[in-house]
Amino acid sequence: MKENWWKIIGIGLMLFSLIFGMLTPLKPGLPSVFPFNGKAGNQLTLSIQGYNTHFDEVKDQRVWLKLGDYTLGASKLEATSSNLLKATFNTPDILPSKDSVVVFTLISDNEIDGASVMPSAIFVKQANIDSLGAAQIWPQNSVDNLHQRAGITFPYRNVLGETIRNLYYHVSLWFAMFLILAVSVFYSIRYLHKENMVDDHRADAMVSVGVVFGLLGCATGSIWAKHTWGTWWTTDVKLNMTAIFMLIYLAYFVLRGSFQDEIKRARLASVYNIFAFASIIPLLFVIPRLVDSLHPGNGGNPGFGGEDLDNTMRMAFYPAIIGMTLIGLWMADLRFRLSVLADKLLDRM
Amino acid sequence: MLLEWRQKNVIYGILLYVVSTVFIVYISTGDIRPPVWNILFWIIVLFASINAMVKSFIQENNQRQLYYYQLAHPVAIILSKILYNIGLLFLLSILSCLAMTLVYESPIKRMGLFGLTIFLGSVGFSITFTFVSAIASKADNSSTLMAILSFPIVIPILGTLMMLSANALGLIQDTAFLKDIYTLIAIDGILLGLAIILFPFLWRD
Numbered sequence: 001m002k003e004n005w006w007k008i009i010g011i012g013l014m015l016f017s018l019i020f021g022m023l024t025p026l027k028p029g030l031p032s033v034f035p036f037n038g039k040a041g042n043q044l045t046l047s048i049q050g051y052n053t054h055f056d057e058v059k060d061q062r063v064w065l066k067l068g069d070y071t072l073g074a075s076k077l078e079a080t081s082s083n084l085l086k087a088t089f090n091t092p093d094i095l096p097s098k099d100s101v102v103v104f105t106l107i108s109d110n111e112i113d114g115a116s117v118m119p120s121a122i123f124v125k126q127a128n129i130d131s132l133g134a135a136q137i138w139p140q141n142s143v144d145n146l147h148q149r150a151g152i153t154f155p156y157r158n159v160l161g162e163t164i165r166n167l168y169y170h171v172s173l174w175f176a177m178f179l180i181l182a183v184s185v186f187y188s189i190r191y192l193h194k195e196n197m198v199d200d201h202r203a204d205a206m207v208s209v210g211v212v213f214g215l216l217g218c219a220t221g222s223i224w225a226k227h228t229w230g231t232w233w234t235t236d237v238k239l240n241m242t243a244i245f246m247l248i249y250l251a252y253f254v255l256r257g258s259f260q261d262e263i264k265r266a267r268l269a270s271v272y273n274i275f276a277f278a279s280i281i282p283l284l285f286v287i288p289r290l291v292d293s294l295h296p297g298n299g300g301n302p303g304f305g306g307e308d309l310d311n312t313m314r315m316a317f318y319p320a321i322i323g324m325t326l327i328g329l330w331m332a333d334l335r336f337r338l339s340v341l342a343d344k345l346l347d348r349m
Numbered sequence: 350m351l352l353e354w355r356q357k358n359v360i361y362g363i364l365l366y367v368v369s370t371v372f373i374v375y376i377s378t379g380d381i382r383p384p385v386w387n388i389l390f391w392i393i394v395l396f397a398s399i400n401a402m403v404k405s406f407i408q409e410n411n412q413r414q415l416y417y418y419q420l421a422h423p424v425a426i427i428l429s430k431i432l433y434n435i436g437l438l439f440l441l442s443i444l445s446c447l448a449m450t451l452v453y454e455s456p457i458k459r460m461g462l463f464g465l466t467i468f469l470g471s472v473g474f475s476i477t478f479t480f481v482s483a484i485a486s487k488a489d490n491s492s493t494l495m496a497i498l499s500f501p502i503v504i505p506i507l508g509t510l511m512m513l514s515a516n517a518l519g520l521i522q523d524t525a526f527l528k529d530i531y532t533l534i535a536i537d538g539i540l541l542g543l544a545i546i547l548f549p550f551l552w553r554d
Contacts, residue, residue, distance in 0.1 A: 192547075192550050244504050245501075247501040248502060251501060254494065254497055254498075255497075255498060258488040258489065259487070259488060264487060267550055267551070268484055268487055268488075271484065271550055271551055272484055272498065275480065275540075275544075275547060276502070278540070279505070279536075279539075279540065282532065282535070282536050282539070
């Protein structure tokens with residue numbers, strides 16, 4: 001029991017991350033608004049779709065259109081259900097901007113849900129442009145006394161929605177895979193240094209777990225891509241590089257399979273493992289950053305950070321990385337013991 | 350390794366291989382545009398070089414390898430093979446470029462950049478293929494293994510090369526091509542360092 005503490009920690013952290021990551025509700029958000037365009041001077045009636053909101057239970061619901069410091073509150077509000085709100089705005093003839101089409105941000109606030117923001121929610125067209133005149137008509141900084149939603153929530157992001165939870169599993173799988181492959185390279189180097197068969201078995205077990213994690217990472221990423229990009233697989237550079245990287249590691253198994261002699265196999269597999277690991281570093285970390293990519297963290301796209309990764313998410317994300325790595329090491333350990341036992345059995349026969 | 354130079358017929362064979370491949374491509378495609386030219390050029394060079402490299406370890410018999418082993422240090426052997434192969438591949442790329450120019454019009458806009466690209470390409474291909482050929486030569490099904498092991502490793506190099514040569518062909522106007530060159534040099538450097546460190550382990554047999 002004493003030497004198994006790390007397995008228990010791994011399982012515990014993973015369970016915590018699964019339960020916490022899956023059960024914590026998302027912060028209320030505004031997924032869509034209809035219509036999304038209008039004319040200045042008209043009365044604008046917007047149907048605002050809410051997510052996890054309680055429009056029909058609250059009394060102090062407020063909604064604004066916001067452009068810079070200028071904000072226009074809704075003149076009439078009518079909640080048809082907990083997730084549907086009709087808001088009417090009386091827009092002045094002129095807008096505080098020099099453009100003919102102006103993009104407004106929508107802000108909603110009430111005591112239960114707290115404040116939610118929908119950026120670039122509605123396009124308003126103005127016939128006459130008079131930004132100085134409009135600056136005197138439009139109210140400024142009327143958004144105040146915003147509420148905070150009580151309890152622990154994950155941030156709501158348009159497009160991502162509930163799939164924001166996939167961050168804990170998809171990203172941490174890749175982290176864990178990379179750590180495990182790095183450990184396997186360590187064992188390969190040790191094998192070449194000391195020529196101890198045990199190290200080769202360990203390296204082999206680690207690579208197989210790493211490949212399984214890579215496949216799972218692809219699968220979770222694919223689900224995420226289906227939701228956000230609308231397709232299971234695209235010709236995005238990061239995805240292609242991942243496919244190549246899987247090919248490199250599958251070739252490792254082909255290489256192992258093509259030798260009968262144990263020592264020869266161990267040595268060549270170790271050499272190839274080191275070579276392969278070095279060649280995936282430019283594959284996964286350098287090239288995707290140089291060219292355009294849809295994937296977060298590449299080609300000018302920001303990774304998760306700032307507002308997208310708040311502290312409640314970190315509470316599920318970091319345990320998932322550690323837990324995933326520990327479980328992977330445990331899986332590799334089981335495989336390693338299996339291959340050692342198989343070797344012993346062969347020796348006895 | 351001057352020894353390789355003795356097998357002149359092999360080199361002539363490879364050069365003829367390139368020319369006939371270009372001709373086959375020419376007959377089957379007719380007129381092509383610069384983007385296709387770029388792709389075809391690199392595919393021809395890739396396959397010609399893998400054919401050329403297979404022989405560097407695989408087609409040598411064991412007795413001769415034993416003889417080299419007693420004669421020279423393993424690092425000297427891999428370095429000389431890599432250097433020789435760089436020269437061979439550079440020659441091969443220039444020749445296939447010339448052959449392609451002969452049958453199609455040359456779309457190359459920036460000769461210097463294109464020359465640098467094919468030089469860096471031959472360095473990268475040569476290091477990867479020589480090293481992988483050393484691994485594959487130990488196995489029985491070596492030529493299959495050679496392709497399986499080397500293609501995925503060579504793809505990042507190939508991708509960067511294609512971008513650089515697209516630049517040289519004037520297909521894209523990328524001012525950041527220096528970054529690509531540095532990436533390529535860095536990849537080549539890493540692979541060369543690893544090949545030198547790891548080759549002595551492969552050699553002992």
